[in-house]
Amino acid sequence: MTTREWGLRTLLVAALSVFAVVGCGDDAADRAAGDAAAGKTTTVTVGTLPIANAAPMYLGMEKGFFEEEGLTIKPQVGEGGATLITSLLSGGAQFGFVGVIPAIVARAKGLPIRTAAWADGDAAVPEEAYQVLVVEPDSGISDVPDLAGKTIAVNALQGVAEVAIRESLAKQGVDHTTVKFLEVPFPEMPAALKAGRVDAILAAEPFLSVALADGAKEIDAPFVSVEKNFSIGVYAVSETFDRERPEVVDAFVRAMNRSVQYAADNPDEVRRILPTFTKIAEAAAKKMRLAHFSPEERRDSLELQMELTKKYGIIEEIPDPDALVRKQPG
Numbered sequence: 001m002t003t004r005e006w007g008l009r010t011l012l013v014a015a016l017s018v019f020a021v022v023g024c025g026d027d028a029a030d031r032a033a034g035d036a037a038a039g040k041t042t043t044v045t046v047g048t049l050p051i052a053n054a055a056p057m058y059l060g061m062e063k064g065f066f067e068e069e070g071l072t073i074k075p076q077v078g079e080g081g082a083t084l085i086t087s088l089l090s091g092g093a094q095f096g097f098v099g100v101i102p103a104i105v106a107r108a109k110g111l112p113i114r115t116a117a118w119a120d121g122d123a124a125v126p127e128e129a130y131q132v133l134v135v136e137p138d139s140g141i142s143d144v145p146d147l148a149g150k151t152i153a154v155n156a157l158q159g160v161a162e163v164a165i166r167e168s169l170a171k172q173g174v175d176h177t178t179v180k181f182l183e184v185p186f187p188e189m190p191a192a193l194k195a196g197r198v199d200a201i202l203a204a205e206p207f208l209s210v211a212l213a214d215g216a217k218e219i220d221a222p223f224v225s226v227e228k229n230f231s232i233g234v235y236a237v238s239e240t241f242d243r244e245r246p247e248v249v250d251a252f253v254r255a256m257n258r259s260v261q262y263a264a265d266n267p268d269e270v271r272r273i274l275p276t277f278t279k280i281a282e283a284a285a286k287k288m289r290l291a292h293f294s295p296e297e298r299r300d301s302l303e304l305q306m307e308l309t310k311k312y313g314i315i316e317e318i319p320d321p322d323a324l325v326r327k328q329p330g
Helices: 003-023 027-037 052-063 081-090 100-108 160-171 186-194 207-213 222-226 239-244 246-265 267-277 282-287 299-311
Strands: 042-048 071-077 095-099 113-121 131-135 151-154 180-183 200-204 217-220 231-238
Touching: 042 052, 042 081, 042 246, 052 071, 052 095, 052 113, 052 246, 052 267, 071 246, 081 095, 081 100, 081 113, 081 231, 095 100, 100 113, 100 160, 100 231, 100 299, 113 239, 113 246, 131 207, 131 222, 151 160, 151 186, 160 222, 160 299, 186 200, 186 207, 200 207, 207 282, 231 239, 231 246, 231 299, 239 246, 246 267, 267 282
Parallel strands: 042 071, 042 095, 151 180, 151 200
Antiparallel strands: 095 231, 113 231, 131 200, 131 217
């Protein structure tokens, strides 16, 4: 069984198991309803990741944006998009910070989730990109065409990184089918590059800064190559919770949009709060490149990523974007 087939099988097994749990009721939603009836704030669990892009939510919690909407946020740190989506469907969390492509894949496989709030993307120009392909200075790789036949480390196979790299290579005349991908956790990538396990790594901040400080050189900014401000992170919600508590989802979206805009307007605040929920040191936080934060709904980027996800064989059919994207509250 190939890695891709195994990944899809795992996703489908997870879907079947969580559907049974959802059918038994959502305890967290029931508790939230009880709190609302008693005039208390509603507590919602948000699946998130220990990465810089999660900063807007923590800023919004600190600034009281969620409290003003009658919400108390309980962060639940996960390992990746698939885990967070499973938690959404089981009722373990009411919202989840996931990538656009994991959301597309989930919907294409029949999992009932929706994007609720838009969070971040990459830069508009390569020199500001926070996810970059880097190589060793003595690797013999001096330009994108030299990546043909090489092995590239990505944090997850069949995800946004693989799609963006394949499309960037194709746009620059490189046969993407000759490239091999190796799954390596972000923290381990600089060491994997140094050890020669891979020829290039897609390094994201703060690990990009680590690699560059150790002499690595930038070779391509694939997300920027594919699209300016390539949309990456969204907050998703299950159809079940959205149907049962639409007023809570509306409140969350309003507060999250406000939080994301605050992060966009106050990069120094983003850098200040990073060490409080990640292992990023203060000195590193002050220098690292940040994501492009924006609450704007990027339907154009979503539809492009749907097309690319099908183009590179990760999904068989493109899901209905109107079913995937939740309407913003009025």
